[in-house]
Amino acid sequence: MGENQMITSSQVTDATVRALYRAETSLPPWVLERIKEGLERETNPLARSQLQFMLDNVSLAGSRGLPICQDTGLAIFHVQMGQDLHLDFDLQEAIAQGVRRATSQIPLRPNAVDPVTRENSKDNTGPGMPDIILDRTCGQSLSITAFPKGAGSENMSLVMMLNPADDPMEFIVDAVRERAANACPPLFLGIGIGGSFDLAARLAKHALFNMHRIQPYSRESSQRANRCITHNSSPEEIKKLEENLMKRLNSLGIGPMGLGGDTTVLGLRIEKALCHTASLPVAINFQCWANRSATEVIL
Amino acid sequence: MTVFHLQTPLCQEDVKKLNAGDIVFLKGKVFTARDKAHALIRRQGSPVPLEGAALYHCGPIIQDDSVISAGPTTSGRMARYTEEILALGVKAIIGKGGLPGEPFLNRAVYLAYPGGCGAAAASQLRIRAVHLPELGMAESIWELEAEDLGPMVVAVDSYGRDLYQDVRLSAKAGIEKR
Numbered sequence: 001m002g003e004n005q006m007i008t009s010s011q012v013t014d015a016t017v018r019a020l021y022r023a024e025t026s027l028p029p030w031v032l033e034r035i036k037e038g039l040e041r042e043t044n045p046l047a048r049s050q051l052q053f054m055l056d057n058v059s060l061a062g063s064r065g066l067p068i069c070q071d072t073g074l075a076i077f078h079v080q081m082g083q084d085l086h087l088d089f090d091l092q093e094a095i096a097q098g099v100r101r102a103t104s105q106i107p108l109r110p111n112a113v114d115p116v117t118r119e120n121s122k123d124n125t126g127p128g129m130p131d132i133i134l135d136r137t138c139g140q141s142l143s144i145t146a147f148p149k150g151a152g153s154e155n156m157s158l159v160m161m162l163n164p165a166d167d168p169m170e171f172i173v174d175a176v177r178e179r180a181a182n183a184c185p186p187l188f189l190g191i192g193i194g195g196s197f198d199l200a201a202r203l204a205k206h207a208l209f210n211m212h213r214i215q216p217y218s219r220e221s222s223q224r225a226n227r228c229i230t231h232n233s234s235p236e237e238i239k240k241l242e243e244n245l246m247k248r249l250n251s252l253g254i255g256p257m258g259l260g261g262d263t264t265v266l267g268l269r270i271e272k273a274l275c276h277t278a279s280l281p282v283a284i285n286f287q288c289w290a291n292r293s294a295t296e297v298i299l
Numbered sequence: 300m301t302v303f304h305l306q307t308p309l310c311q312e313d314v315k316k317l318n319a320g321d322i323v324f325l326k327g328k329v330f331t332a333r334d335k336a337h338a339l340i341r342r343q344g345s346p347v348p349l350e351g352a353a354l355y356h357c358g359p360i361i362q363d364d365s366v367i368s369a370g371p372t373t374s375g376r377m378a379r380y381t382e383e384i385l386a387l388g389v390k391a392i393i394g395k396g397g398l399p400g401e402p403f404l405n406r407a408v409y410l411a412y413p414g415g416c417g418a419a420a421a422s423q424l425r426i427r428a429v430h431l432p433e434l435g436m437a438e439s440i441w442e443l444e445a446e447d448l449g450p451m452v453v454a455v456d457s458y459g460r461d462l463y464q465d466v467r468l469s470a471k472a473g474i475e476k477r
Contacts, residue, residue: 046300046320046452053413053450061368061418070360070368070417107367109360109437118335120435152373152395152414177470181463182373182396184414252470257395257414259452260466290415 005140005299009089009097012144015296016077016098019146021106022294024067027058030212031188031266031291038186038256038263047261051186054256054289068290072108073148075099075130078209082139085299092132095144096125111151133205145295147209153286156183159201162280168193169245175284176249176265181258184288188267189249192283195273200281203271208287211269238270245270256289267291304447308351309390317408317453319460324449325410328427328442329393331357333372335438336431337380340387346430347440349387353410356394358437359421366424366443368417371395374409393451397463400455409455411462412448423448 027035032055039051061068077095100123102108112129113120121129156179162171172191180187188211192203246268255261266289275281300320305313307327317323330347332340332354356377359369374394377384381402384392390407392398395414403409412420423446430440454462 049322049450050413050452053416053419057413057416057419060422064418066418066421067360067368068418069415070358070370070421071372072360072368107360107362109358109368110435111437122435150415155373173474177467177474181466182375184395252473254466254470257411257452258397258466259411259454259462288415 005085007085007087007142007299009094011298012091012094013098013101015144015298016095016146017102017105019144019294019296020098020102020108020148023146023148023292024072024106024108025065026062026294027068027290028212028293032058034266035186035289038266042261042263044255044261046259047255047263050256050259050261051263058290067106067108068292069150070109071150071152072106072111073150073292074111074154075124076147076149077130077132078145078147079132079134080137080141080143080145081134082141083136084138085140085142092130095130095132099124099130140299142298143295144298145209145293147293150288150290153183153187153288156180156286157204157284159197159281159283161197162282164278164280166280168280168282169241169248171282172245172284173248173252177252177254179286180254180264183286184290185254185258186256186263186266186289188287188291189265189269190285190287191268191270192285193270193272193281194275195281196275196279197281199273200283201285203273204283204285207269207271208285210271211267238272242268242270307353307445309353310351311390311406314390314406314408314457317456318458319453319456319462321453322449323410323451323453324447325353325391325445325451326447327445329353329355329424329445329448331355331359331369331439331441331443333358333438334376335434336440337377337384339431339434341380341383345387347442349384349389352389353391353393354384354389355443356392357420359441360417361426361436361441364426366421366426369420369424370415370417371412371420374398393448397454397461400459400461400464403455403457404459405457408453408457410451411454412451420448
């Protein structure tokens with residue numbers, strides 16, 4: 001093993017600002033591609049005009065360097081850090097510094113408030129914020145993914161402790177039917193099945209993170225790394241579940257913005273974990289059509 | 300599906316012209332209001348006259364007196380205030396996700412602006428004034444001047460038609476048929 005790589009807190013802060021800027025003003029190419037594919041397939045004229053306007057809005061935001069959506073979200077970050085990497089500074093504070101700078105520079109809307117007094121912290125940071133979801137990977141790598149999460153879709157998300165006799169797919173279809181219109185469809189859905197109350201929610205969030213991940217590290221290390229966060233023992237079986245569920249949801253006719261159409265879900269991923277024999281936890285993390293994220297690889 | 304270009308303040312004739320599924324572009328004054336402004340209006344009354352007004356469920360990003368991004372927020376959170384807001388004379392509520400249709404009957408419309416399209420909406424709006432600035436950027440009442448704000452879909456009309464409800468019911472019927 002080589003020498004310990006030196007990373008400074010200002011490198012992390014700068015990377016945080018860059019990741020937030022890209023995440024807020026542009027969409028990942030694969031997300032844009034899914035919206036365009038949706039538009040190509042869509043047969044409802046009103047739905048087509050909604051999808052076209054969304055694409056035009058993304059172009060406008062990109063050309064002017066302005067936030068796609070005024071809800072610039074809660075500061076959520078997925079950090080992947082090699083287990084051999086040791087930092088001699090406070091990672092939470094380095095990223096918080098980046099969030100504060102991005103809030104005034106980009107600018108972002110100050111969204112973070114105290115849940116009881118509703119007082120706004122004015123810079124999107126404070127107790128618990130930014131929310132840094134840290135996964136340890138191999139070697140000395142470090143990457144930061146900004147995943148700003150708007151309230152429209154996050155408010156529709158849920159964890160439910162089902163009865164093992166229940167059908168989780170029926171539950172998901174019902175929940176999406178009732179909630180989709182408020183979450184800015186066409187949607188991306190992160191679904192966690194199994195685990196415990198909170199593991200189901202973590203699986204659902206990781207399902208969003210992993211929906212179309214381009215691994216910044218080697219295939220082997222990414223597989224090893226993923227083992228700590230995803231527990232899908234049989235990818236083929238899950239793939240089939242995902243395809244069937246996607247088909248059912250898109251046959252509901254909810255359409256863009258809930259105004260009707262063929263395009264309701266653009267992406268869906270299920271992550272599962274073992275659960276107690278008496279439990280069946282299911283979590284659905286809704287994500288809007290503007291599925292924003294951007295990754296900065298520091299090392 | 301007819302396209303209308305309307306000017307605020309809106310009158311009853313404007314409202315009557317609109318049917319669910321029509322497209323509207325608005326010119327003139329538009330007020331933003333969301334959670335805190337609604338609660339405050341309930342407690343103290345409105346700081347701005349709302350007769351004929353278009354009320355926009357929106358918490359914009361504002362910097363140096365410019366509108367940076369200003370798409371709609373989820374209207375459902377303000378559903379509990381619809382009756383009293385419309386009683387103040389509001390003729391159009393703009394938002395996303397919809398509101399229960401009953402209070403709109405014979406008096407107002409709900410217009411859906413495409414969600415997430417903050418950059419586009421900002422390019423159609425400029426600032427005239429701010430009311431209740433102490434509520435903060437997202438929650439203040441921004442008095443905006445709209446230049447063809449749209450395209451907005453008439454999602455709830457004054458004749459009892461509600462596009463969201465139609466979609467929800469047909470989705471439910473589809474599931475039950477399976």
